[in-house]
Amino acid sequence: MRTAILGASGLVGRKMLSLLESCPWLNSDPALLTSPRSAGQEIEFRGRKLICREVSASAFHQIDLALFSAGGAASRTWAPVAKNAGCLVVDNSSAWRLDPQVPLVVPEINGFMINPKPGIIANPNCSTIQIVMAVAPLDQAVGVKECHVTTLQAVSGAGQKAVQELLDQTRDYPAIQTGTSAYPRTMAFNVLPAIGAKTEGGSYEEETKVVLEMRRIMDRGLDLHVSCTATRVPVMTGHSAAVRLVCAAATTPAQAVATLQNSPGVQVLADPHDFHTAREIAGSNDVFVSRVRQDPGCDRSLLMWVVADNLLKGAAWNAVQIATEIAHQIAADKQG
Amino acid sequence: MRTAILGASGLVGRKMLSLLESCPWLNSDPALLTSPRSAGQEIEFRGRKLICREVSASAFHQIDLALFSAGGAASRTWAPVAKNAGCLVVDNSSAWRLDPQVPLVVPEINGFMINPKPGIIANPNCSTIQIVMAVAPLDQAVGVKECHVTTLQAVSGAGQKAVQELLDQTRDYPAIQTGTSAYPRTMAFNVLPAIGAKTEGGSYEEETKVVLEMRRIMDRGLDLHVSCTATRVPVMTGHSAAVRLVCAAATTPAQAVATLQNSPGVQVLADPHDFHTAREIAGSNDVFVSRVRQDPGCDRSLLMWVVADNLLKGAAWNAVQIATEIAHQIAADKQG
Numbered sequence: 001m002r003t004a005i006l007g008a009s010g011l012v013g014r015k016m017l018s019l020l021e022s023c024p025w026l027n028s029d030p031a032l033l034t035s036p037r038s039a040g041q042e043i044e045f046r047g048r049k050l051i052c053r054e055v056s057a058s059a060f061h062q063i064d065l066a067l068f069s070a071g072g073a074a075s076r077t078w079a080p081v082a083k084n085a086g087c088l089v090v091d092n093s094s095a096w097r098l099d100p101q102v103p104l105v106v107p108e109i110n111g112f113m114i115n116p117k118p119g120i121i122a123n124p125n126c127s128t129i130q131i132v133m134a135v136a137p138l139d140q141a142v143g144v145k146e147c148h149v150t151t152l153q154a155v156s157g158a159g160q161k162a163v164q165e166l167l168d169q170t171r172d173y174p175a176i177q178t179g180t181s182a183y184p185r186t187m188a189f190n191v192l193p194a195i196g197a198k199t200e201g202g203s204y205e206e207e208t209k210v211v212l213e214m215r216r217i218m219d220r221g222l223d224l225h226v227s228c229t230a231t232r233v234p235v236m237t238g239h240s241a242a243v244r245l246v247c248a249a250a251t252t253p254a255q256a257v258a259t260l261q262n263s264p265g266v267q268v269l270a271d272p273h274d275f276h277t278a279r280e281i282a283g284s285n286d287v288f289v290s291r292v293r294q295d296p297g298c299d300r301s302l303l304m305w306v307v308a309d310n311l312l313k314g315a316a317w318n319a320v321q322i323a324t325e326i327a328h329q330i331a332a333d334k335q336g
Numbered sequence: 337m338r339t340a341i342l343g344a345s346g347l348v349g350r351k352m353l354s355l356l357e358s359c360p361w362l363n364s365d366p367a368l369l370t371s372p373r374s375a376g377q378e379i380e381f382r383g384r385k386l387i388c389r390e391v392s393a394s395a396f397h398q399i400d401l402a403l404f405s406a407g408g409a410a411s412r413t414w415a416p417v418a419k420n421a422g423c424l425v426v427d428n429s430s431a432w433r434l435d436p437q438v439p440l441v442v443p444e445i446n447g448f449m450i451n452p453k454p455g456i457i458a459n460p461n462c463s464t465i466q467i468v469m470a471v472a473p474l475d476q477a478v479g480v481k482e483c484h485v486t487t488l489q490a491v492s493g494a495g496q497k498a499v500q501e502l503l504d505q506t507r508d509y510p511a512i513q514t515g516t517s518a519y520p521r522t523m524a525f526n527v528l529p530a531i532g533a534k535t536e537g538g539s540y541e542e543e544t545k546v547v548l549e550m551r552r553i554m555d556r557g558l559d560l561h562v563s564c565t566a567t568r569v570p571v572m573t574g575h576s577a578a579v580r581l582v583c584a585a586a587t588t589p590a591q592a593v594a595t596l597q598n599s600p601g602v603q604v605l606a607d608p609h610d611f612h613t614a615r616e617i618a619g620s621n622d623v624f625v626s627r628v629r630q631d632p633g634c635d636r637s638l639l640m641w642v643v644a645d646n647l648l649k650g651a652a653w654n655a656v657q658i659a660t661e662i663a664h665q666i667a668a669d670k671q672g
Contacts, residue, residue: 146633150486150578152527152567170506176615190615191488191569191576193627193641202589202608202629211632225633229578229641231488233527234570240527242486242565253538272538279512279526291529293538296547297482297561305529305565 001026001327004063004087006078007070008032008052009041011160012092015316016067021046023320025327033059035070060085065326067319068092079120088326089120090319094205097122097213104216107321108265109136114322116329121322124217125209126314127151127230131241132217133287133313134306137263138256139218143248145300146225149210150242153195154235154278157310158182166234183232192232206230238278239310243303250299253292260289265313268292276307284309285317337362337663340399340423342414343406344368344388345377347496348428351652352403357382359656361663369395371406396421401662403655404428415456424662425456426655430541433458433549440552443657444601445472450658452665457658460553461545462650463487463566467577468553469623469649470642473599474592475554479584481636482561485546486578489531490571490614493646494518502570519568528568542566574614575646579639586635589628596625601649604628612643620645621653 003026007013013032020026029045032052039054053059055074060066060082068075068091075095082089096102103113104122106129114121124132127149135147155162162182169177169188177186184194196205203211210228215221225246233240253272260268269275269290276288287308295301308314339362343349349370356362365381368388375390389395391410396402396418404411404427411431418425432438439449440458442465450457460468463485471483491498498518505513505524513522520530532541539547546564551557561582569576589608596604605611605626612624623644631637644650 148484148580150565152488152569185613186615189571190574190613191571192613193576193578193611194609198609201632202627203632204609222633225631227580227631227633227637227639229486229580229627229639231576231578233488235525235527238526240529240567242529242567244484244563244565273530273534273540275529277521277526277528279522291538291565295561295563296537296539297558297563301563303563303565 001330002028002062002064004031004033004059004066006033006055006066006068006074008043009034009038010069011156012069012311012315014043015311016069016320017043017045019316019320023324025324025331031059031063057081060087063087065090065323067323069315069319083118083120086118088116088118090123090322091120092123092315092319094125094209096120097124098216104213105322106132106217106318107325108133108263109217110219111325114325114329116326116333123315123319123322124213125206126157126310127153127206127239127241128210128213128217129314129318130239130287130306130308131210131243132214133266134243134260134289134304135214135245136218137259137266138245138247141259142251142255144224144245145248146246147214148244149228151206151210151228151230152233152235152240153230154237154239154310155187155232156237157239163236166236170234187232188234190234193229195230195232204230235278237282237309237311238307239314240278241306243306244295245302246298247300247302251302253294253302256292256302256304275305278307281307282309285312287313337666338364338398338400340367340369340395340402342369342391342402342404342410344379345370345374346405347492348405348647348651350379351647352405352656353379353381355652355656359660361660361667367395367399393417396423399423401426401659403659405651405655419454419456422454424452424454426459426658427456428459428651428655430461430545432456433460434552440549441658442468442553442654443661444469444599445553446555447661450661450665452662452669459651459655459658460549461542462493462646463489463542463575463577464546464549464553465650465654466575466623466642466644467546467579468550469602470579470596470625470640471550471581472554473595473602474581474583477595478587478591480560480581481584482582483550484580485564487542487546487564487566488569488571488576489566490573490575490646491523491568492573493575499572502572506570523568524570526570529565531566531568540566571614573618573645573647574643575650576614577642579642580631581638582634583636583638587638589630589638592628592638611641614643617643618645621648623649
């Protein structure tokens with residue numbers, strides 16, 4: 001397996017590289033591809049320094065599998081080039097997620113869609129991944145009719161610059177920042193209900209992603225009623241989501257907890273007063289579900305609190321899981 | 337009108353005093369009452385220094401109207417004493433809010449319940465006030481069947497110590513605090529889905545308050561289905577709430593905006609992409625509604641973003657509004 005990472009010097013790219021270090025199936029160094037601006041940077045891998053190279057058409061010629069995390073524009077440019085060079089792309093941008101030809105995969109939910117042929121597999125939106133990890137098992141077990149979400153998202157989802165800007169603004173408190181570049185308004189000691197570009201119906205991109213991607217991953221149509229308000233909070237890493245579900249039939253918190261206890265990649269707390277927080281679970285690959293309660297007004301409705309590391313399960317870890325499955329399938333094909 | 341403030345040295349007590357400075361009906365200095373610990377402190381009022389005195393039974397003998405903001409235990413002790421001394425108490429604690437003999441009042445919604453007789457009037461929970469200010473006008477206009485809320489609450493709701501502790505923890509970042517006293521876990525750069533004591537059904541006090549107090553203020557029963565997940569975020573002042581409503585009939589965002597434009601004390605943005613944030617509106621007495629959108633899955637359902645200063649409309653301003661109405665009624669009675 002010859003691998004590459006496009007966007008290797010970014011927050012997610014570095015997490016991907018760090019996770020690949022301990023993948024037994026990877027027995028050669030990944031090619032580190034970046035924009036011209038970051039080319040020449042050195043990044044450590046398995047104790048040695050690898051040098052980032054500028055991405056180009058020829059860069060994909062010797063590559064079987066490429067992990068992309070360089071934004072939508074780079075993905076739209078380079079994914080078709082890589083595919084034509086015979087490469088399989090696991091893409092972390094939103095560029096291909098709604099393309100009907102491109103599987104949108106969370107391995108624990110719809111890993112059966114992974115196919116080791118040249119082409120593109122899309123890694124879903126960070127918030128969507130953690131929500132679907134908690135909701136899809138309940139959909140399988142009891143049927144879910146509605147899913148209403150408020151997200152409280154960390155700034156690392158917006159990249160290194162956003163993290164630095166929050167630190168700078170925090171130091172400047174109580175000054176209100178007028179010239180912020182990573183955020184639409186001052187982020188420090190504030191909450192911003194606007195993530196990404198404006199989309200239809202008064203929504204923002206992040207909200208629309210949750211609605212559309214959830215249905216794709218769970219293979220559901222408009223019969224799954226999803227709504228989302230997405231907010232950015234002054235947290236470095238770890239997205240939180242307050243989720244309200246309406247199930248097809250009466251469902252107790254105990255039933256939901258039992259289902260999630262048997263769901264791979266999910267850690268669930270049975271005591272509804274206990275909870276996980278973003279700062280405490282940052283660094284873990286799992287999705288953490290807590291505060292599983294009955295909605296006081298409806299025996300078909302459940303409330304829960306879902307937290308995950310947005311850079312790991314929300315991005316790099318989900319992509320590396322897909323890559324690992326591809327590697328295993330290729331190895332099995334060769335053996336067969 | 338002879339007035340007093342119990343808890344005058346606290347965050348809310350000081351805001352009450354500051355708001356009373358510009359009340360034309362108040363023509364004498366309020367008595368400032370505190371715990372023994374804070375007695376002797378000087379606080380400025382209309383350019384002069386007033387001295388806090390320790391609360392005692394005799395302190396209420398010459399008082400017509402007392403504003404209480406010293407916590408539930410102090411209210412349970414002193415409100416009956418004050419009432420027996422012929423005083424009218426506007427109480428900002430949760431001690432009396434669910435007592436059927438005690439009106440729970442947001443003046444714009446159910447101000448008709450204010451009655452200038454000795455007794456207790458309860459000031460609702462901070463989050464509940466701002467939510468009900470946005471929801472009750474829509475209930476009047478089109479009928480509301482369900483209200484599902486996620487709150488993102490500022491630390492000043494937990495008092496001065498909590499504010500200082502967030503500043504300390506922020507300075508200590510990235511250290512995780514083990515010995516926090518104002519919070520159940522580290523607050524800086526984190527979100528905590530737990531406010532107040534544990535209540536039934538896996539809820540926390542703040543969530544239960546929103547459910548029960550909303551129904552009381554709106555004079556609704558179990559037919560109003562309310563659910564709430566309450567979270568604390570690293571914001572100094574200004575609570576935010578993501579609200580999802582299900583109305584009795586199809587309702588457009590334009591209808592909702594028009595209704596709220598005619599609602600006193602509410603400022604609403606018609607462009608659903610525009611929004612208010614906690615830091616920006618802190619210091620204002622109004623409730624700010626924005627991001628009014630149709631829930632993409634239901635024409636009877638609306639999403640909105642509701643922000644208010646938790647120390648002002650969420651506490652001191654609502655209490656001073658009640659006090660002002662009482663003063664006007666007493667003045668009218670005297671004239672009549």
